[in-house]
Amino acid sequence: DAGVIQSPRHEVTEMGQEVTLRCKPISGHNSLFWYRQTMMRGLELLIYFNNNVPIDDSGMPEDRFSAKMPNASFSTLKIQPSEPRDSAVYFCASSILAGGPYNEQFFGPGTRLTVL
C-alpha cells in the first residue's frame, strides 16, 4: 500500500499566485481530511469529506481557500490568491468511515508551502 500521496512535496510561490495542492487517499478509505500545520497555530483541520461530500469546512480560513473531491481517489486544496501568511505545511489524511466512526487517520507526507 502506497499510503496517502500528496503533491507537490514543496511549493514556493509569490504572493498573489494560485496554489493547488493535491491528495490521493489510501484506496478503500472514504473519509479525507485537509490540515494545516504552523508553529503558531499547531495542527488545524481545514475541511473534511465523507464519501466525497464536504461535511465540515468551518476550519477554512477564508474565501481564498477552496477544496474539492471529485472522486474517491483525488482531492485538491486551492488557495487563490495566496498570501505570505498561508505559508505552512499542509497535510492530507484519510480514514475508513465504516460502522463506528473512530478510525485511525493516516497522514500523507505533507506539502510545505512557502509564499514569498
Added chain:
Amino acid sequence: GENVEQHPSTLSVQEGDSAVIKCTYSDSASNYFPWYKQELGKRPQLIIDIRSNVGEKKDQRIAVTLNKTAKHFSLHITETQPEDSAVYFCALSGYGNKLVFGAGTILRVKS
C-alpha cells in the same frame, strides 16, 4: 464545541526515565482519544488510542489513561529512549470522525 488543552508544551527527560503528557477537555460527549507522534520533518502517526468505555490501555512502553469524570487523559512513556524524542499530540473526537488536536508537546530524551 470540542476543545483540548495539552501540557506541558515541552518536556525534557533523561534516557530511561518516564514521561507523562496530559490533556484536558470540556465536552463530555468526547469518546475517542488518540495520541499521535510526529518526528521532525515527518507526518503525524498514531501510536495509541483509547475509547471512552476503557480506563487504561497499554502497548509495550506506552500507556494511555482516561478519566472521564475529570475529563482528562494522559500518555505515559516508560524507559524512554532517544528515539522517543518527537512532538506528541493528543486528540479527541465526539461527533463523527472529526479529530480536534492539542497544541503538542515537544519531548526531548537526553542520553
